[in-house]
Amino acid sequence: MRKLRKQIVVLGWCGATVLPLCGMAQAPAPAAAPATTQAPSKVQTQTAPQAQAPLAPRRGLRAADRSPVIVDGSEAMFTTMCALLASGFESNVSADHWTAFRAQMRERLRQQQGPAVDAVREFYRQHELRDPGATLSRYLWFGLVSGPAPKFQIGLRRDEIPPEVLALEGFSEILSNYYQEQKIGQLWKQVQPVYESEIERLHDPVSQVVFVTSAYLRQILDTTNPQTFTIVVEPLVGRITNVRNFGDHYALVLSGGEDIPVDVVRHAYLHFLLDGLPLLYPHVLAVKRPLYEKAAQAPRLDPALKEDFTSYFAECTVRAVELKLKRMSPGEKEAALTRDDEDGLVLVRPIFVALAKYESSEPSMKLYFPDLVRSIDSVAEAKRDAALTFAPAETEQSADKASGEAVARTTKPAPTTVPNDAEVIAALTEGERRIAEKNLRAAESSFEKVLARYPDQPRAWYGIGLVAYMDHNAARAKQVFGRLTTGEHAATQDPMVLAWSHIYLARIYDFEGNPEMEKAEYQSALAVEGGPDQAKEAAQKGLAAFAGEKPTARP
Numbered sequence: 400m401r402k403l404r405k406q407i408v409v410l411g412w413c414g415a416t417v418l419p420l421c422g423m424a425q426a427p428a429p430a431a432a433p434a435t436t437q438a439p440s441k442v443q444t445q446t447a448p449q450a451q452a453p454l455a456p457r458r459g460l461r462a463a464d465r466s467p468v469i470v471d472g473s474e475a476m477f478t479t480m481c482a483l484l485a486s487g488f489e490s491n492v493s494a495d496h497w498t499a500f501r502a503q504m505r506e507r508l509r510q511q512q513g514p515a516v517d518a519v520r521e522f523y524r525q526h527e528l529r530d531p532g533a534t535l536s537r538y539l540w541f542g543l544v545s546g547p548a549p550k551f552q553i554g555l556r557r558d559e560i561p562p563e564v565l566a567l568e569g570f571s572e573i574l575s576n577y578y579q580e581q582k583i584g585q586l587w588k589q590v591q592p593v594y595e596s597e598i599e600r601l602h603d604p605v606s607q608v609v610f611v612t613s614a615y616l617r618q619i620l621d622t623t624n625p626q627t628f629t630i631v632v633e634p635l636v637g638r639i640t641n642v643r644n645f646g647d648h649y650a651l652v653l654s655g656g657e658d659i660p661v662d663v664v665r666h667a668y669l670h671f672l673l674d675g676l677p678l679l680y681p682h683v684l685a686v687k688r689p690l691y692e693k694a695a696q697a698p699r700l701d702p703a704l705k706e707d708f709t710s711y712f713a714e715c716t717v718r719a720v721e722l723k724l725k726r727m728s729p730g731e732k733e734a735a736l737t738r739d740d741e742d743g744l745v746l747v748r749p750i751f752v753a754l755a756k757y758e759s760s761e762p763s764m765k766l767y768f769p770d771l772v773r774s775i776d777s778v779a780e781a782k783r784d785a786a787l788t789f790a791p792a793e794t795e796q797s798a799d800k801a802s803g804e805a806v807a808r809t810t811k812p813a814p815t816t817v818p819n820d821a822e823v824i825a826a827l828t829e830g831e832r833r834i835a836e837k838n839l840r841a842a843e844s845s846f847e848k849v850l851a852r853y854p855d856q857p858r859a860w861y862g863i864g865l866v867a868y869m870d871h872n873a874a875r876a877k878q879v880f881g882r883l884t885t886g887e888h889a890a891t892q893d894p895m896v897l898a899w900s901h902i903y904l905a906r907i908y909d910f911e912g913n914p915e916m917e918k919a920e921y922q923s924a925l926a927v928e929g930g931p932d933q934a935k936e937a938a939q940k941g942l943a944a945f946a947g948e949k950p951t952a953r954p
Contacts, residue, residue, distance in 0.1 A: 448803065468609055468668075470601050470630045472594040475551055476652070477544035477584050480635035483538050484508040485516055485581075486523035489531070492869055493897050495931040499827045499858060500593050501634055501654075515580035526567060537563040539636070539652055541570060549578050563673050589835070592825045596656040597632050602834075604659045605630060608668060615724060616670055618764035628671045630664070665724065669717040676716070676768045677709040683769045684712060690746060690780050697743025698792035712746065716737075717773075719750035723758075741790040745783075749775045799937055823849050823856075830862045831952045839866050857883060857890035860902060873907050898930030902937050909941075918945050 459627045486509040494502040528534045540563040546552045551571045553560060560945045578584065582647035613620065635655045653666060677684050688708055694704045704711040718739060722732050732751075739747040753774040759766050764771075807851065830845035843866045864879035883890045883900040890896040905920035924938040 403676065414659075415754075423475060436886060467624055468605075468628045469625055470598050470605055470632065471721065472598065472632045474548050474584075474587050475545045476539075476631055476633045477587055477590075478548060478551070478578050478637070479538050479542040479545070480573060481508055481581075481583055481586070482519045482577050483523070483535075484635060485511050485577075488523065488534065493931075497637065498634065498822045499854070500590075504590075504635060506662045508954050511581055513580045515573070515576040522570060522573050529587070535636070537567055540564045541567055542633075543631070543640060543650060544575075548573050548575075548584060551578070561835050591829075592822065594632055596829070597634065597824065601630065601632065601653070602654070604661055605664060608665050609723060612665060612668055612720075615720065616672055616765075618765065626671065628668060632874070648682045662721075663723070666717060667723060669720055670713065672937060673711045673716050673720070674762070675712075677712045678767065679765075680769050680772065681709070684709065687712070687772060687775060689706065689745070690775075690777060690784060693784050694743045694745045695790040695823055697741075699741070700743035711744075713774075713874060715744050715746035718744060718747045718867045719754060723754055740787055743789055745780070745787065746775070749780055767896060795938065820852070827858055827862070833947055834862065834865055834869075837869065839870055842866055851923060852940055855888055856936045857893050858890075860888075861890070861896045864903065868903055868907075873910065877904065880907075884920075894927050894929035895931050895934070898924045898934035900926040901927065902934055902941075905938070905941055914945070918942065 417462075424669060436694065437902070449741040468712045481504075488507070489505070490509065494505065494695055497505075500870050526534075526537070528537075540561045542727055544555060544561065544564055546554050553564065553571065556563075592622050625647045627648050629648070631650055631652045632655055633652055636655050647730055649667060651667050656779065662666035683837070691708050691711060694700065701714075704714060715865050727735070736748045738750065741947070751772065753771050756774065757771060760767060760770075826845045830842045830849075833839075833842035833845060841863060846859040846862035846866070850863075853859070860879055860883055864876050867875035868872075868877060880903050882888050883896055886905065890900065901920045901924035905917045905924070908920060910913075918941075919940040922940040925942075927934070
């Protein structure tokens with residue numbers, strides 16, 4: 400039994416990818432898994448609509464008492480991501496907007512040496528795809544379905560293994576050798592505070608999603624059901640991956656972050672609750688199939704839905720319920736329904752309308768579902784669908800943009816000023832989170848903990864400067880940002896800190912009515928080599944005022 404520590408980590412969200420899950424050895428199932436292979440701590444839930452704390456932590460439970468909804472980490476996923484980063488994945492991606500933990504881990508892993516590391520790197524080179532998102536997808540699949548350390552053997556039948564994992568045949572043995580050579584098990588223990596704090600931070604928002612969604616559908620989770628819904632926390636991923644099911648196991652791989660993607664979690668959880676309903680009532684669903692025939696021709700419709708009516712109907716039902724649960728204006732809801740129509744998801748609208756009658760009824764959605772399907776007016780919907788014009792397929796360029804960080808590759812170096820100290824990394828990222836919450840005293844306390852151990856740590860000083868700036872203490876903020884931009888303590892090795900320190904100094908001089916110094920600081924920010932694009936944009940906007948241009952709002 401592990402003790403859940405209180406350190407908080409800020410981790411970024413950078414995108415969403417949908418994948419079908421063909422079996423998941425790492426997802427908690429009714430059978431107990433060895434304690435040594437589980438992630439730091441589990442947040443489990445037995446949720447009924449009337450529950451008040453659906454994700455209350457529970458430890459030492461019998462296997463039969465396990466909740467189907469779990470927030471957890473995975474040693475297999477962590478090891479897989481370590482091997483991937485050690486092999487050079489994302490080596491040319493700017494770390495300007497990365498968390499301190501992720502940036503420091505990438506640098507540490509890239510410096511690993513040894514025969515097993517060489518084997519991992521050679522395997523990666525032989526299996527690397529042109530699309531980095533597709534490359535990542537393969538390894539995420541492997542991390543989800545592989546067995547525990549140190550062997551990482553996949554326990555599924557070959558016909559159950561996702562094609563992406565089949566493409567990595569032989570990786571289990573290579574990863575096992577890497578795990579033992581580089582003592583990844585010890586590293587996994589060292590980084591527990593980062594993972595445990597992120598798991599704890601997800602507790603309340605995930606609990607709220609589970610509670611509200613289950614209450615709306617009047618669904619009581621059955622702990623004897625083999626289905627599981629697992630959120631796997633992995634900060635090294637650096638993006639969100641929405642993993643869909645093929646079988647009993649559903650999972651989300653989340654990197655964590657300041658802004659928890661509630662919509663993504665809700666969407667996946669609704670699939671967990673609703674996907675099985677069309678399969679329970681195939682005879683009722685069959686009557687509506689003619690409405691699907693035209694929709695399947697929509698250029699933007701997911702190819703996986705074009706030949707699977709039950710999955711298509713489940714997707715439409717999920718989206719309709721989402722619109723009921725989201726806080727949106729009538730205009731926003733109408734715009735969403737229009738987009739669904741244009742994308743070929745034409746049944747979202749009639750299901751959304753039919754939900755009004757469900758809301759005034761008493762049965763759970765599981766019992767009411769046949770009536771929901773029957774309430775769709777096939778004749779009226781057929782006429783409406785005939786008049787629809789589907790949106791054209793997206794261009795290849797716009798599709799690439801969806802991968803976000805995967806295509807935003809630069810040659811900017813990652814910051815090397817963060818010490819190789821797990822407690823310090825946790826304190827820095829906790830301070831970042833407290834800044835985002837505007838909890839200035841807590842943020843200041845976190846940064847001071849770092850400075851007590853590393854008196855010249857630039858990111859900690861930068862945090863202290865932000866606290867003073869947000870606290871309207873201009874004199875203190877000017878002193879701290881001045882320290883970071885000039886003299887022996889200048890943050891010359893951390894372009895992000897250096898550039899933004901110049902920006903904040905410029906803004907302070909603006910408040911003080913000193914335009915010459917303000918302009919000089921903006922110019923200095925632009926001159927920082929490797930500075931983040933956002934800082935340069937802020938500097939350019941600041942300088943625009945001096946050129947007689949109308950100033951725009953600053954970030």
